[in-house]
Amino acid sequence: MAKLAVPSMFSMRHFLVLSLALNVSLILRTTYYESEEGSKRFCLKKKMMADADSESVIHKPRLAISSTTLTLGNSTRADHPGPGGKERVINLDHGDPTMYERFWRQMGDKTTIIIPGWQSMSYLSDTSNICWFLEAEFAKEVVRLHKVVGNAVTESRHIVVGTGSSQLILAALYALSSPDADEPISVVSAAPYYSSYPSMADYQKSGLYKWAGDAESFDKEGPYIELVTSPNNPDGFRRRSMVNRSQGLLIHDLAYYWPQYTPISSPSDHDLTLFTVSKSTGHAGMRIGWALVKDKEVAKKMTKFIELNTIGVSKDSQLRAAKVLKAVSDSCEQEKSKNEESFFKYSYKLMAQRWKQLRAVVEAGDLFTLPQFSPAFCTFFGQKMVPQPAFIWLKCEGDIEDCESFLRGHKVITRSGKHFGASPQYVRISMLDTDETFIQLLDRLLAIQERQ
Ligand SMILES: Cc1ncc(COP(=O)(O)O)c(C=O)c1O
Numbered sequence: 001m002a003k004l005a006v007p008s009m010f011s012m013r014h015f016l017v018l019s020l021a022l023n024v025s026l027i028l029r030t031t032y033y034e035s036e037e038g039s040k041r042f043c044l045k046k047k048m049m050a051d052a053d054s055e056s057v058i059h060k061p062r063l064a065i066s067s068t069t070l071t072l073g074n075s076t077r078a079d080h081p082g083p084g085g086k087e088r089v090i091n092l093d094h095g096d097p098t099m100y101e102r103f104w105r106q107m108g109d110k111t112t113i114i115i116p117g118w119q120s121m122s123y124l125s126d127t128s129n130i131c132w133f134l135e136a137e138f139a140k141e142v143v144r145l146h147k148v149v150g151n152a153v154t155e156s157r158h159i160v161v162g163t164g165s166s167q168l169i170l171a172a173l174y175a176l177s178s179p180d181a182d183e184p185i186s187v188v189s190a191a192p193y194y195s196s197y198p199s200m201a202d203y204q205k206s207g208l209y210k211w212a213g214d215a216e217s218f219d220k221e222g223p224y225i226e227l228v229t230s231p232n233n234p235d236g237f238r239r240r241s242m243v244n245r246s247q248g249l250l251i252h253d254l255a256y257y258w259p260q261y262t263p264i265s266s267p268s269d270h271d272l273t274l275f276t277v278s279k280s281t282g283h284a285g286m287r288i289g290w291a292l293v294k295d296k297e298v299a300k301k302m303t304k305f306i307e308l309n310t311i312g313v314s315k316d317s318q319l320r321a322a323k324v325l326k327a328v329s330d331s332c333e334q335e336k337s338k339n340e341e342s343f344f345k346y347s348y349k350l351m352a353q354r355w356k357q358l359r360a361v362v363e364a365g366d367l368f369t370l371p372q373f374s375p376a377f378c379t380f381f382g383q384k385m386v387p388q389p390a391f392i393w394l395k396c397e398g399d400i401e402d403c404e405s406f407l408r409g410h411k412v413i414t415r416s417g418k419h420f421g422a423s424p425q426y427v428r429i430s431m432l433d434t435d436e437t438f439i440q441l442l443d444r445l446l447a448i449q450e451r452q
Contacts, residue, residue, distance in 0.1 A: 087411065088411065088440065089411045089412075089413060090411060090412045090413065090437060090440055090441055090444060091413040092412065092413060092414055092429045092430040092433060092437070092441065093413050093414060093415050093430070094430060095233070095279070095390055095391060095430045095432055096284060096430065096432065096433065097278060097279060097282035097283075097284055097390075097432040098282070098432065098433055098434050099282070099347075099350060099431075099432050099433060099434060099435070099438075100281065100282030100347060100432075101282070101434075103282075103343060103346050103347070104282070104324075107327055110327050110330075111320075111323050111324050111327050112323075113319060113320055113323050115316055115319065120315035120316060120319065123311055123312055125312075125315065125318075130158050130160075130296065130299045130300055130303055131158065131159060131160045131161060131299065131302075131303045132303070132312075133161065133303075133306070133307075133311075133312030133313055133315075134159060134160070134161045134313075134318075135161075135315055135318040135319060135322065137318075137319060137322040138161060138288075138290075138318040138319070138321055138322040138325075139159050139161075140322070141321075141322045141325035141326050141329065142154070142159055142275075142290050142325065143159075144325070144326075144329050145325045145328060145329050146267070148328075148329045148332050148333065149258065149259065149264060149332070149344070149380055150264055150266075150267055150379050150380055151254070151257050151258065151259075151264050151267060151268060151380075152254070152257075152267050152268045152269075152273060152275070152292055153267045153268065153269040153292075154292060156294065157292040157293060157294060158292075158293045158294075158296065158299035159290055159291070159292060159293075160290065160291040160293055160299055160302045160303055160306070161288065161289070161290050161313045161318060162288075162289045162290065162291065162306060162313060163287045163288070163289075163306075163310055163313050163314070163317075164276060164278060164284075164287045164288065164289045165253065165255055165274045165275065165276035165278070165289030165290075165291075166196070166200070166289070167289070167306060167309065167310070167313075168274050168289050168290070168291045168302070169197075169200055169227070169251065169253070169274065170200060170305065170309075171291070171301075171302040171303075171305040171306055171309075172251045172272055172274070172291065172298075172302060173187060173200070173201065173206075173208070173209045173225060173251075174208065174209075174301060174302070174305040175298045175299075175301035175302045175305065176209075176225050176249045176251070176272075176298065177206075177208035177209045177225070178208075179208065181208075181223075183210075184206065184207055184208055184209050184210035185208065185209045185210070185223050185224060185225055185249075186209075186210060186211075186212035186218065186220055186222075186223075186224040186225070187201040187209050187210065187211050187212060187224070187225045187226075187227065188212050188213060188214065188215040188218045188224055188225070188226050188227070188242075188243065189214075189215055189226065189227040189228070189229065190214060190215040190216050190228075190232075190239065190242040191213075191214040191215075191216065191420065191421030191422055192232070192234050192235055192393070192417065192420035192421055192422040192426070193214070193215075193227070193229065193232075193420055193421055194227070194229055194232075194233045194234070194253070194420070195234075195415060195419035195420050195428075197211070197227055198211045198213075198421075209225065212224070213421065214421050215241075215242040215243050216242050218242075218243055222247060223247040223248075223249065224243065224245075224247065224248055224249070225248075225249045225250075225251060226241055226242065226243050226248050226249070226250050226251070227251050227253055228240065228241050228242075228250055228251070228252050228253065229253045229254075229255070229256075230252065230253075230254060230256075230257060231256045231257065231261055231262045231387060231389060232256075233255070233256065233390070233391060233428075234391045234393045234415075234420050234426075234428035235371055235389070235391075235393040236256075236261070236262070236371060236373065236387055236388075236389025236390075236391065236393065237371065237373075237387075238262065238265075238387075249271075250270060250271060250272065251272050251274065252268060252270040252272065252273045252274065253274045254268055254273055254274060254275055255274065255275065255276050255278070255279045255280075256279055256389070256390055257275075258279070258280045258344070259344040259348060259378060259380040259381060259385075260344055260347035260348045260350075260351050260388070261279075261351065261387065261388060261389055261390055262385075262387045262388075262389075263375070263376040263377060263378035263379075263381075263384070263385040263386075263387065264378050264379050264380045265376060265377065265378075265379065266379065270294075271293070271294045271295065271298075272291060272292075272293050272294070272295075272298060273291065273292045274289060274290075274291050275289060275290055275291075275292075276288070276289035276290075277289070277321050277324065277325070279390060279432075280328075281324050281325070281328055281343065282347075282432070283320075283321070283324055286317045286320055286321055286324075287314070287317060288313070288317050288318060288321040327343070328342075328343045328344075331343045331344075332344065344380065348381070348385075348388075351388040351431065352388055354388075354431055354438055355386075355388040355431075357442055358370070358392065358431075358442065361442050361445050361446050361449075362394075362445065364446065364449060365449030365450075365452070366397060366398070367396065367397055367398065367400075367448065367449050367452055368394050368395065368396060368397065368445070368449075369394075369395045369397055370392065370393070370394060370395075371389075371393055373386050373387040373388075374386075388431075389431065390430070390431055390432055391428045391429065391430060391431060392428070392429040392430075392431055393426060393427075393428060394414075394426065394427050394428075394429055395425055395426050396425050396426075396427070400425070401424060401425060402416070402424045402425075403416070403417070403424060403425055403426060403427045404416035404417075404424065404427050407427060407448075410444060410447075410448050411444070412429075412441065412444055412445075414427035414428060414429045415427060415428045415429075429441070
């Protein structure tokens with residue numbers, strides 16, 4: 001089921017043309033920047049190229065593109081037509097994690113599963129479990145991965161699986177609110193908050209809960225639900241509860257609490273914590289998330305919500321997720337003995353390279369600024385690390401008041417700060433796209449700064 005087919009539409013001719021285009025683009029870039037000797041941009045670009053050559057994280061995929069048809073399939077999707085097009089619209093509005101595809105291709109058949117037609121036919125998985133549709137193999141690999149990474153306590157927790165953590169956010173809102181309350185319970189999160197929270201809370205005009213905005217300015221007495229996102233989407237900072245009152249019910253959304261994005265300081269130990277394969281391993285299309293829930297009644301209500309909503313969660317996806325999580329844990333445990341990079345080492349290095357290049361580009365001019373992060377000790381890597389978030393929280397400086405419109409004018413699609421409860425001077429840009437798109441983004445940002 002999970003076997004990846006090489007798209008037949010890519011002939012040898014396509015492959016040669018693409019390879020040529022990429023190489024010409026690389027040469028053009030070098031000569032173009034060399035003609036500006038002495039300028040800040042020249043130095044910067046030379047440095048970027050040197051980085052790409054020496055650390056080969058960005059450069060390597062380009063070579064891979066011209067050496068195997070498998071990666072060609074990865075890099076020439078309709079929305080990634082190669083680095084040549086100055087007119088190409090770069091859409092980085094969503095956090096679609098395609099950057100991890102190369103790692104999973106390299107894993108070959110290690111994560112391939114075959115599900116015969118007679119298997120996984122029943123609605124039920126384990127009727128003795130509160131979450132009766134939870135596949136035992138998936139639950140086992142969730143517990144194992146958290147132990148290997150050290151990012152969450154799983155003892156004395158009920159695991160509730162969801163169709164992505166999006167479904168679990170709704171299940172948690174349902175479970176934490178009371179049908180007997182006089183009014184809907186307020187749902188808050190500190191700005192800048194994940195832009196989907198307000199619509200998730202209000203889309204169905206539930207009588208149970210209601211979006212009440214920025215947690216920092218929330219001063220209503222009584223019960224409330226606070227969504228704590230750490231590290232935060234969009235700005236990447238570590239977060240704690242902001243309201244901190246006795247009647248608060250907390251949902252910790254730890255979608256990005258993985259070593260490639262942030263130093264792992266200690267195992268998270270909260271009442272209700274959400275994780276997802278979308279951002280941990282990059283398998284957003286599998287639609288699998290999980291909740292670690294302390295309270296049995298809350299776990300039961302979340303399960304009930306999913307039962308009413310989708311009568312469980314795809315067993316095929318859970319089995320596939322189990323296989324992928326197993327491969328990640330194996331890669332971490334066997335890193336030393338097999339002398340192969342673990343998934344987190346690979347993804348950490350890729351993110352580090354991207355952030356280094358991004359900072360170099362942004363610092364080349366005065367038009368944009370980025371958040372600054374302090375290093376902290378990471379128990380997973382055993383050393384101090386600097387956070388390197390999945391999103392760029394970019395601020396347009398000077399008299400640019402609407403950063404999203406400004407960048408759209410340069411054919412870069414981003415998400416405005418106003419969707420996150422913040423100023424439109426900010427935009428969120430995904431860092432998780434393919435190498436080609438990321439390089440084009442850097443090129444575009446450099447060109448914009450030069451024109452100003
Ligand atoms: C903070 C946060 N929570 C939840 C989600 C939803 O993830 P999933 O794909 O598991 O539904 C996202 C996706 O971008 C996210 O950024």
